[in-house]
Amino acid sequence: MDILKHKYDLLIIGGGPVGLFAAYFAGMRNADVAIVESLPQLGGQVAALFPEKNIYDLGGIPSIKAKDLIKQQLVQLEAFSPKVFLDTSVTDIANDADDDFIITTTQGEIQAKAIIIAIGNGAFAPRKLAFDYDQQLEDNGMINYFITELNQYRDKNVAIAGGGDSAIDCALALEPIAKSVTIIHRRDQFRALESSVAQMNASSVQIKTPFLLNDLRQQAQQLQIDLKKVKTTDIETLTVDKLIVNYGFTADSRILRKWDLYLNGVKVKVNTKMETSRPKVYAIGDAADYPGKMNLIATGYGEAPIAVTTALETIYPEKVQPLHSTSLFN
Numbered sequence: 001m002d003i004l005k006h007k008y009d010l011l012i013i014g015g016g017p018v019g020l021f022a023a024y025f026a027g028m029r030n031a032d033v034a035i036v037e038s039l040p041q042l043g044g045q046v047a048a049l050f051p052e053k054n055i056y057d058l059g060g061i062p063s064i065k066a067k068d069l070i071k072q073q074l075v076q077l078e079a080f081s082p083k084v085f086l087d088t089s090v091t092d093i094a095n096d097a098d099d100d101f102i103i104t105t106t107q108g109e110i111q112a113k114a115i116i117i118a119i120g121n122g123a124f125a126p127r128k129l130a131f132d133y134d135q136q137l138e139d140n141g142m143i144n145y146f147i148t149e150l151n152q153y154r155d156k157n158v159a160i161a162g163g164g165d166s167a168i169d170c171a172l173a174l175e176p177i178a179k180s181v182t183i184i185h186r187r188d189q190f191r192a193l194e195s196s197v198a199q200m201n202a203s204s205v206q207i208k209t210p211f212l213l214n215d216l217r218q219q220a221q222q223l224q225i226d227l228k229k230v231k232t233t234d235i236e237t238l239t240v241d242k243l244i245v246n247y248g249f250t251a252d253s254r255i256l257r258k259w260d261l262y263l264n265g266v267k268v269k270v271n272t273k274m275e276t277s278r279p280k281v282y283a284i285g286d287a288a289d290y291p292g293k294m295n296l297i298a299t300g301y302g303e304a305p306i307a308v309t310t311a312l313e314t315i316y317p318e319k320v321q322p323l324h325s326t327s328l329f330n
Helices: 015-029 044-049 067-078 165-174 194-201 296-316
Strands: 009-014 035-037 083-085 090-095 101-105 108-117 123-126 157-161 180-184 204-209 212-217 222-228 235-240 242-245 249-252 266-269 279-283
Touching: 009 015, 009 296, 015 035, 015 044, 015 067, 035 108, 044 067, 083 123, 090 204, 108 296, 123 194, 157 266, 165 180, 165 194, 180 235, 212 235, 222 242, 279 296
Parallel strands: 009 035, 009 108, 035 083, 108 279, 157 180, 157 242, 180 204
Antiparallel strands: 090 101, 101 108, 123 249, 212 222, 222 235
């Protein structure tokens, strides 16, 4: 597409849960909004990598699968129908003659008065096992790095390597349908919500701590995993049908560095108004960093209205801003 003559009030970069909520809140404020998402569908990494993951940190919702959360957010967003650019990545941000923005993307250029960055952890790749193994084991589905469909593990013996929230959530989701679930962690203590750890301890999930994966190989139609006990020479062998490696992801901040933003590692530094070092550019969700920041979807949902309101106050200083959500439709 050629450069668009239309200039949006807000361009939201990232169509995950937090970006979608920012677009919804901006719609309630009658803002003209566009969303740019690098994936072929909305939902971001949550929908692409963890659609079966249960989410517990949302007020009023005891538990909801990631894919269902995104489905509900898309229904919510239909009230305002923002412009959506899928399969589109932002490559550059430049200021125009009015000190607004021309955003260069892989599909052309877009104009906007303000930008909200909601890209989560940015470009990502899973952290892989630290030793050499036959890559064919990934190709044939015996080693996975995320779950897209629970039923592929039904009646299977499954091992999960990892000790964080995602690993434990994965174990709890698989426990009712898999033949057996074993979680392997290098420490005795898990890095997850205490309630989730307690639930796992009370379940049939087998816990192997403190162990490291030392080697693995295919034996017939199964996977044999050598586990080395930490600080010993002891080796145990575990035989399973599938291994899920949940060591997290590495993020790439190189594109952010091109946008003239102050960073803290791979995160964008913001103040309490979600303002970055670049005027009229804001960051929310896992992309944003400030003292005391917690990387929860609930946190990002709270940051989105702040960024939207700050942006609209900046680009339309003459407009009176509502003080609370119940005044938006009055």
